[in-house]
Amino acid sequence: MTLPFVVFFVCALLAVLGALTLILAREPIHSALSLILVMVSLAVLYLLLGAEFIAAVQIIVYAGAIMVLFVFVIMLLNAGVEERTDYSQLAKYAGLALGIFLLLALAHWMAHSLIGQQIANGVGASNASVSTRELSAQLFQKYLFPFEATSILILIAILGALVLAKKDE
Amino acid sequence: MSIVPISYYLVLSAILFGLGIIAFVFKRNIITIFMAIELMLNAVNLAFVAFARAHNQLDGLVFVFFVIVVAASEAAVGLAIVITVYQNRQTLNIDRINLLKF
Amino acid sequence: MDFITQHPVLVVSLAKIVGLMFLLMTTLAYLSWFERKVIAHIQSRWGPYYVGAHGLLQPLADGVKFLFKEDLTPPSADRFVYILAPMLALTLALTTLALIPFGPPSVQWLGESTLIVANSSIGLMFVFAITSMGVYGVALAGWSSNSKYPLLGGLRSSAQMISYEVSLTLAVVGVVLLSGTLNFNEMIARQSGPFWHWNIFYAGHGSFPQIVGFLCYFMSAVAETNRAPFDLPEGETELVGGFHTEYSSFKFAMFFMAEYANMITVSCLATILFFGGWLSPFPESWTFLRYLPPASLLVLAVYLAYDTVVLARGIARIQLIVVTTGALLIGLVCLHPVALAVIQGPFWFLLKVGLIMFFYVWTRATLPRLRYDQLMSFGWKFLLPVSLANLVITALVKVWPLLVNHG
Numbered sequence A: 001m002t003l004p005f006v007v008f009f010v011c012a013l014l015a016v017l018g019a020l021t022l023i024l025a026r027e028p029i030h031s032a033l034s035l036i037l038v039m040v041s042l043a044v045l046y047l048l049l050g051a052e053f054i055a056a057v058q059i060i061v062y063a064g065a066i067m068v069l070f071v072f073v074i075m076l077l078n079a080g081v082e083e084r085t086d087y088s089q090l091a092k093y094a095g096l097a098l099g100i101f102l103l104l105a106l107a108h109w110m111a112h113s114l115i116g117q118q119i120a121n122g123v124g125a126s127n128a129s130v131s132t133r134e135l136s137a138q139l140f141q142k143y144l145f146p147f148e149a150t151s152i153l154i155l156i157a158i159l160g161a162l163v164l165a166k167k168d169e
Numbered sequence B: 001m002s003i004v005p006i007s008y009y010l011v012l013s014a015i016l017f018g019l020g021i022i023a024f025v026f027k028r029n030i031i032t033i034f035m036a037i038e039l040m041l042n043a044v045n046l047a048f049v050a051f052a053r054a055h056n057q058l059d060g061l062v063f064v065f066f067v068i069v070v071a072a073s074e075a076a077v078g079l080a081i082v083i084t085v086y087q088n089r090q091t092l093n094i095d096r097i098n099l100l101k102f
Numbered sequence C: 001m002d003f004i005t006q007h008p009v010l011v012v013s014l015a016k017i018v019g020l021m022f023l024l025m026t027t028l029a030y031l032s033w034f035e036r037k038v039i040a041h042i043q044s045r046w047g048p049y050y051v052g053a054h055g056l057l058q059p060l061a062d063g064v065k066f067l068f069k070e071d072l073t074p075p076s077a078d079r080f081v082y083i084l085a086p087m088l089a090l091t092l093a094l095t096t097l098a099l100i101p102f103g104p105p106s107v108q109w110l111g112e113s114t115l116i117v118a119n120s121s122i123g124l125m126f127v128f129a130i131t132s133m134g135v136y137g138v139a140l141a142g143w144s145s146n147s148k149y150p151l152l153g154g155l156r157s158s159a160q161m162i163s164y165e166v167s168l169t170l171a172v173v174g175v176v177l178l179s180g181t182l183n184f185n186e187m188i189a190r191q192s193g194p195f196w197h198w199n200i201f202y203a204g205h206g207s208f209p210q211i212v213g214f215l216c217y218f219m220s221a222v223a224e225t226n227r228a229p230f231d232l233p234e235g236e237t238e239l240v241g242g243f244h245t246e247y248s249s250f251k252f253a254m255f256f257m258a259e260y261a262n263m264i265t266v267s268c269l270a271t272i273l274f275f276g277g278w279l280s281p282f283p284e285s286w287t288f289l290r291y292l293p294p295a296s297l298l299v300l301a302v303y304l305a306y307d308t309v310v311l312a313r314g315i316a317r318i319q320l321i322v323v324t325t326g327a328l329l330i331g332l333v334c335l336h337p338v339a340l341a342v343i344q345g346p347f348w349f350l351l352k353v354g355l356i357m358f359f360y361v362w363t364r365a366t367l368p369r370l371r372y373d374q375l376m377s378f379g380w381k382f383l384l385p386v387s388l389a390n391l392v393i394t395a396l397v398k399v400w401p402l403l404v405n406h407g
Helices: A004-022 A028-048 A053-077 A089-111 A114-120 A133-143 A142-163 B006-024 B028-057 B059-089 C002-006 C008-042 C058-068 C077-097 C123-133 C137-145 C148-179 C184-189 C211-224 C249-274 C286-312 C315-333 C337-366 C370-407
Strands: none
Touching: A004 B006, A004 B028, A004 C058, A004 C123, A028 A053, A028 B006, A028 B028, A028 C077, A028 C148, A028 C370, A053 A133, A053 B028, A053 B059, A053 C058, A053 C137, A053 C148, A089 B006, A133 A142, A133 B059, A133 C137, B006 C058, B006 C286, B028 B059, B028 C286, B059 C148, C002 C008, C008 C249, C008 C337, C058 C249, C077 C123, C077 C137, C077 C249, C123 C137, C123 C148, C137 C148, C137 C249, C148 C184, C148 C211, C148 C249, C148 C315, C148 C370, C211 C249, C211 C337, C211 C370, C249 C337, C286 C315
């Protein structure tokens, strides 16, 4: 049990526990906190996979900005406890069974996929971390157009949020 | 090749995605449903990063970057819509706001 | 002993962590003493002078008070989040200090550099990641207290923190452009030389002095750490106490320590990015300045000896005798060549950080508080455009030769 395996299993366990708490929590604020836990453990997994810049971006943007927005909205709207649905109970149990079946099917296909086996046979990969310099070279040369397009997208999102949140005079 | 086999990361990604779908279908609070969407996006990001390491290419990481950016703008606009819905219907339970009127 | 030589990374890391935690907790306590003394002297009064000589045992007395106070929990508070919030705030505030280099990486023990706990190639981004998570401590504290004033104070405080984070990050990107790296040790190495090579003045050919960047960074940092003049959400006369109203005893002490730890982090970052980190401001050829650290410690010991003999009585005298002997011993130990080489980097680093902390406390004592809407409009309408302009000008100055050649 070398250190990478231990770190992987601890983070995977934390991520799955966080996702389960998201489903099972009664208060929305507890769901938000468990989602933050999932994101942080995923950031550690990205570090294990050698993507350190993406790990930092995940914490800064996802866990440090998007989830703050969620927590703000939950606090402002004072979202109450989760209520029970008044629709059919049969649909609930059948749905749960089907959902779990979907989860297990996806996991099985991912574990035994053809790509997975090719990779397991060691089709070309090195163990070095990706440097920020290489990533930014790709981002500003090959993917320049999507980069500029997403900046316009962010501008439109800011305008949209401003217009929606403004009170009608 | 990372020491932990890539298929482990893919299985974790599948489990998180499945849990996200279950949360999306079963929860009744709009904000919690939104968080289930973010969970699904995160699961997909993990799969992208795992494949980027497996094929030793950077394109997967660039994709993750764009997914994070798009999720941010989507969360901003979506939560603004949620606030507007709350101001009009005074509830966050989707069972009570599934009719266009009332 | 075999264990030590077979696992150098583990042993050295543990030793560094333990040493850093010990030094950090002491520094946090004595930072409160420093602040009270400086504010008092600016306001023409003495500050703590009763508890121990020069009030030096005041932090100890405060610690005892915090430990023995009654620990109340509001009955309708969300218990899990209520206990989690100060723990989160303090943990995140202390974690950033693991990435700060206190000295050159050449100081090594068992083959590992000893003056930085985690030498990451994207250290700067991790520092920003951890400080951006610090918003949760404040927001969750305000929410979980289940009471009006903390909720309002928490929301205002966290909104202020996320607003000023943007201009904080942009003010620093100019420095990153000049350095071409996110690693702290390399950034400092590129500023090597006497003080006119520092990033704030002129960091080599084709670079724009980062004075505007430093000023934007400092103002954003003061707002980010919720310090005066930006401390409306937690001022006592405004919102009773803001997000930490309902916290008592040790949990309040944790918020208190978290605020000081954030101050230290931000000052350390400013030193590394703008003032050359652990580099000496004088040219390397002036080798007699290598004896400055032990010389200053011996001068301090002489002053304390004067105080012991002439001025103090009773417990204060005993305490001063202890401190004088301590200063004397450390000063004499530093005269040894090995210790002299080790202490050069941290001495200059701590001196610069101390100067920036003095500015922090000076601003607190001097300037009045900003109202919340003034604060937010200052952040979004002034600091953000100025930081962006600084970034654009720095980038233009850097690529100007390329533009001119191909134009």
